[in-house]
Amino acid sequence: MSTLTDHGDPAAGAALHKAFPAFTREPAVYRGDVTVHVDAGHELDVVRYAKDKLGYELFVDRFGADRGEDAEPRFDVITILYNLKTNRRLHVCLTLPGPDPETPTLIPVFRGANWFEREIYDMYGVRFAGHPDLRRILMHESFTDFPLRREYPVEGRGANQAPRRALGGIQDATDGHVAVNFLPSVPPPAGPHAQAGGQDVPPVGHVRPEGRP
């Protein structure tokens, strides 16, 4: 386990915070991963400093996250960099308010941010000012929603909606609930419609798994 939790360098996070005290917060460390939170508008300088001065030259990842419709600020854009000399990783987390978040592109610092930012735009709707070609990358161009936003259902909406039953559209009585038979000694009912037949079947509980939307 120790080798899993020593991937970050708190000293580098502290150095970054010291260089930009007004725009960053104290580095957060969880399970060894060091995250520096940045305010909107200053991500470019912070990342450039990390790359040029602190040696975080390998661009690993850049992705968005959504804290939910009610959270404020709502969106995160997290960039992960790696220092090949010290073998340490750094997360830079930019927080953006919804519903139309915008931030400058990271391409001047890392060319590889191009497609990653297109994906963040495609999935979350975050616009990147200065991006040479900001259009959808994973979804087809005529798609209008931002799928990874928390309020978008996984099965889609409208024309893209995957129906509950793919074959013939038979109405399913479960509808998101899991039919549970709590008494294993009694055989479960024959089907969702069996109860309507008035058979002497014990009541079937419905469990909605917790935490499920």
Add this chain to the structure above:
Amino acid sequence: MLDVEIDEDRHSEHMLLNMGPQHPSTHGVLRLILELDGEVVVKAEPVIGYLHRAKEKIGENLSYHQFIPYTDRLDYLAPLANNVAYAVACEKLMGIEAPPRANAIRVICAELARISAHLLGLGAYAMDLGAMTVFLWTFRERESIYTLIERICGARFTTSHTRLGGVARDLPEDFLPLLDAFVKQFPGRCDEYEAMLTRNKIWVKRTRDIGVISVEQALAYGLTGPNLRASGVDYDLRKVHPYIGYENYEFDVPIGSVGDCYDRYLCRVVEMRESARILRQVLETIPGGPVLNRDERVLKSVFPEKEKVLTNMESLIHQFMVATESINAPPGECWFSAENPKGELGFFMRSEGGPSPTRMRIRGPSFANLQILPELLPGHMVADVMAILGSIDFVMGECDR
């Protein structure tokens, strides 16, 4: 849409060639829009997303265990490697550790997956450049590996073998001799492939000094895996951040010098040999013990033993609860990445204390590897495009997720 924007700057004598998304050499559903001046590529634009299966969204709606089969289909040439990476990522998030035997089994799984993925990459690459024989030979080896994997977990291909806290079941008794037999004959097979290709004039002419990636380009685009190492950067996650016990095994990591297609090919062949070397060491040192972490502290997080489930009521309910309601991870977010055959497969999971992560990010190495194509392809000829695509060895499953 299949239409392409009219670019006013384009010379009228340039030809627009559309490769894919249905094309034998694009290794899946990649579309390349090439602008050609005769035979020479002037501009290349890859279009991806033809295999976007919403894995990240699905991951946010399923429990940690339920997501394991989806990880098989990320890099579908090496399903076991993805299983291992995901399981370790979840364990990091939850603070669980797997027992040593489970880790050794995971190393076997990961290295078999690496050999299998490189074999297919090599076979398809050679087939694209005309060497059909190598494809059939590598598939012969892959069938042997499939037989081994089937002995481990029951499925040839989409394995779903790891669990949080270990692996699903222990190795069968006759497995280790079979693995031993495979490992003994494998270096000889590698020699056969190298005899066909490494000093083959046609192969060398088609891959040497083609698709040279400089260190600066590789770092800027986030290339990882053999693509990065062929350019001369010593970065292998098994060495710098050992996981599942890689620090216990001795192996070398091939580093290239030029960064061309030939170097990438050589890196992969040597990596296969090194994987066989690791497997030999695992065979000698595999410890006994449980294969799933059943510590009291984490007992409520993992499945109980199957025998108990079938005979004991509490275990049955426990199994049911874990399977349907899942484990609640502690709130927090973390990142874990593993050295997959294609590069660095990363998982970022943010948990708010529930049974599913609220953000499941999958960093597919092929997404970053493919991004270099618009910068790499111009200046090469159309035939070189196949050589470069094959040498980058991407997989659309983990690119589009």
Add this chain to the structure above:
Amino acid sequence: MTTRPAGHRTAELMVPETQSPTGLNDEGGFFVTRVDALVDWARKNSLWPLPLGLSCCAIEFMATASSKFDMARFGAEVARFSPRQADVLIVAGTCTYKMAESAKRVFDQMAEPKWVISMGACASSGGMYRCYSVVQGIDTFLPVDFYISGCPPRPENVLNTLMKLQAKISGESPIGELLSGERAVVGRPQNLREGVRDPASGSGAPPAEKPPRT
């Protein structure tokens, strides 16, 4: 191969009776049926597949084509990636909405006679991906002759389906149809969904039972 429970549409799984639609089986039909048999024999033993290798099933398709399982013994070794030169479109893998346009185009470009095999769970019904980007079954836009279940299907399963397709082809009578003028579209089972399924309404109308193809 998948058998569907009652209430769902039934695909043509078994070989239809070997009767030519023109009823020319008796006197006068002998020559035609012999030529039919020859044409069917030639077609079924030289089925050139077009592997529309979309995702993981493509790997199992490649395994089927390699030496251990060897599709070449069925005459189907020549995988032609050009639709003009292929007979069977094997959709192997998950079809997304973005890809569906290309898949349909590839199918349209194929020359008659053509057949479609939907390989794997994702192609047959969307598989494990009930999400916003995956087509829930290619039979929403392509007429499918055979579905292969599995995720991915084992190579033996693929070969079994190929043999079933061969059996189906040997029951066709292309020359008979040509002569009789009833130019039925060869290899086109009536299992396309009835109407457009309206996802917003929650349940589509179940397709009407179609008469079996003769």
